Amino acid sequence: MTAFAFVFAALAEIAGCFAFWAWIRLGKSVLWIAPGIASLCLFAWLLTIPDADNAGRSYAAYGGVYVVSAVLWLWLVEGARPDRWDLLGAVVCLVGAGIIFFGPRAAGAA
Incomplete structure (x- = not known):
């Protein structure tokens, strides 16, 4: 369930932020912000599922999934092919996210 929540949270966050990008930077209609706001609300709710x-540890781990998702967005939605540095950075972030989220912890330790 955590992977599902993180992946869909990333999609919702990127789509919501892109709606604002489209309005402000691409000259799209101001109406783009309505689905953008809804998408950002969905993103916030999805992060409560893992x-x-x-919360901070969950958000930190989510960050790695977000970076990978943003690189995929760059490629699949914006049509800009990621270079080796984009891919290497995304892998490093995802490994770090795994360490944060799945690292062993002593009972009651922060």
Whole structure:
């Protein structure tokens, strides 16, 4: 369920932010912000789903999934092919996210 929540949260966050980008930077209609706001609300709700003891740890782990998703957005939606540095950075972030989220912790430790 965590992977599902993180992947769909990333999609919702990127889509919501892109709606504002389209309005402000691409000259699209101001009406783009309505689905953008809805998407950002969905993003916030999805981040409450993962089973984590601390919100900050969950958000930090989500960050790696977000970076990978943003690189995929760059490629699939914007049509800009990621270079090796984009891919290497995304992999490093995803590995870091895994360490944060799945790292062993002593009972009651912060």
